Amino acid sequence: xxxxxxxxxxxxxxxxxxxxxxxxxxxxxxxxxxxxxxxxxxxxxxxxxxxxxxxxxxxxxxxxxxxxxxxxxxxxxxxxxxxxxxxxxxxxxxxxxxxxxxxxxxxxxxxxxxxxxxxxxxxxxxxxxxxxxxxxxxxxxxxxxxxxxxxxx
Amino acid sequence: xxxxxxxxxxxxxxxxxxxxxxxxxxxxxxxxxxxxxxxxxxxxxxxxxxxxxxxxxxxxxxxxxxxxxxxxxxxxxxxxxxxxxxxxxxxxxxxxxxxxxxxxxxxxxxxxxxxxxxxxxxxxxxxxxxxxxxxxxxxxxxxxxxxxxxxxxxxxxxxxxxxxxxxxxxxxxxxxxxxxxxxxxxxxxxxxxxxxxxxxxxxxxxxxxxxxxxxxxxxxxxxxxxxxxxxxxxxxxxxxxxxxxxxxxxxxxxxxxxxxxxxxxxxxxx
Numbered sequence: 001x002x003x004x005x006x007x008x009x010x011x012x013x014x015x016x017x018x019x020x021x022x023x024x025x026x027x028x029x030x031x032x033x034x035x036x037x038x039x040x041x042x043x044x045x046x047x048x049x050x051x052x053x054x055x056x057x058x059x060x061x062x063x064x065x066x067x068x069x070x071x072x073x074x075x076x077x078x079x080x081x082x083x084x085x086x087x088x089x090x091x092x093x094x095x096x097x098x099x100x101x102x103x104x105x106x107x108x109x110x111x112x113x114x115x116x117x118x119x120x121x122x123x124x125x126x127x128x129x130x131x132x133x134x135x136x137x138x139x140x141x142x143x144x145x146x147x148x149x150x151x152x153x
Numbered sequence: 154x155x156x157x158x159x160x161x162x163x164x165x166x167x168x169x170x171x172x173x174x175x176x177x178x179x180x181x182x183x184x185x186x187x188x189x190x191x192x193x194x195x196x197x198x199x200x201x202x203x204x205x206x207x208x209x210x211x212x213x214x215x216x217x218x219x220x221x222x223x224x225x226x227x228x229x230x231x232x233x234x235x236x237x238x239x240x241x242x243x244x245x246x247x248x249x250x251x252x253x254x255x256x257x258x259x260x261x262x263x264x265x266x267x268x269x270x271x272x273x274x275x276x277x278x279x280x281x282x283x284x285x286x287x288x289x290x291x292x293x294x295x296x297x298x299x300x301x302x303x304x305x306x307x308x309x310x311x312x313x314x315x316x317x318x319x320x321x322x323x324x325x326x327x328x329x330x331x332x333x334x335x336x337x338x339x340x341x342x343x344x345x346x347x348x349x350x351x352x353x354x355x356x357x358x359x360x361x362x363x364x365x366x367x368x369x370x371x372x373x374x375x376x377x378x379x380x381x382x383x384x385x386x387x388x389x390x391x392x393x394x395x396x397x398x399x400x401x402x403x404x405x406x407x408x409x410x411x412x413x414x415x416x417x418x419x420x421x422x423x
Contacts, residue, residue, distance in 0.1 A: 099329050
């Protein structure tokens with residue numbers, strides 16, 4: 001497996017980030033692994049980390065006592081799990097569970113928020129990237145709300 | 154305009170509301186067709202509907218149509234017992250012309266029952282598998298219970314090296330597959346955009362997003378083909394029910410390239 005310094009700059013989420021900013025990000029990053037079934041984070045707990053998935057699949061879940069555990073979305077290699085680290089009150093809104101063995105890069109949200117406060121250019125660059133992820137997820141959710149396949153073809 | 158007589162020889166339940174009808178001609182030879190074409194299926198005493206052919210173009214007997222129970226005519230068709238006579242007009246319209254992808258990759262993006270009109274195209278690819286490079290099928294369904302042709306997809310993946318990615322809009326408890334929009338799979342799918350032929354079928358909104366994603370990946374618009382649904386009636390370009398500005402989809406379509414369709418898809422009045 002490639003080192004973080006090799007992998008992260010090539011990841012679509014960090015593409016185009018200048019080398020100095022990338023060094024700052026790398027200072028807040030570490031490799032992590034999850035067994036199938038293990039939780040990356042749980043609803044209501046502090047959102048102090050976000051994950052860049054290197055391998056495996058993660059399910060974002062919501063639990064309802066009546067319906068059970070429902071999967072809201074799944075995320076795979078190359079995608080990013082979690083943006084609650086950037087938005088108060090910094091609490092997870094969903095559970096994230098490893099569906100298969102997962103290798104990821106964990107980025108320390110506290111660390112990154114602090115760096116962003118000190119360096120607005122880095123903060124803007126990261127915010128742009130998070131906004132893009134949020135935009136795509138919002139599009140996905142809106143289109144799914146249309147229930148296109150439920151209507152007559 | 155006069156339908157040929159076919160008999161229902163067998164029905165295969167695909168999902169709770171979708172059935173594949175196997176038909177045999179009662180009045181002559183099998184009906185030759187090209188992948189992507191449709192027929193007008195007539196339930197006598199009820200009415201007529203356009204349905205894409207879902208069988209293998211190289212084996213047109215029996216003739217397969219996958220029908221979703223959404224109205225009076227389709228209900229009569231999906232509940233037709235073996236031996237029931239139905240009328241068939243056609244085949245009509247343009248096909249996928251999969252052979253245009255020879256030597257390159259093929260990307261198939263399907264949503265819901267949109268996989269049915271694409272099944273003949275995939276079977277055509279499978280029958281000449283060595284003529285193509287990577288073949289990717291991206292399929293989105295409403296829920297795991299609505300997934301069509303699951304056995305076929307397993308066979309295509311295991312025996313023919315087709316990369317099959319399935320995702321659903323709603324992931325119930327116990328589902329361990331993907332959940333999310335099928336169009337999001339386009340960005341990460343493994344194919345060479347500049348040397349790919351892309352075939353897309355599903356609800357029009359889904360096709361619009363899929364075509365946009367394929368175009369953003371670098372697939373030329375002339376190499377992205379969509380199968381359009383409109384209110385086909387006569388099937389021969391006379392009645393005008395399926396008109397899309399200058400196009401009559403029953404004869405100019407249903408399969409059209411994205412470069413022709415893109416200017417029309419966003420016009421609500423069409």
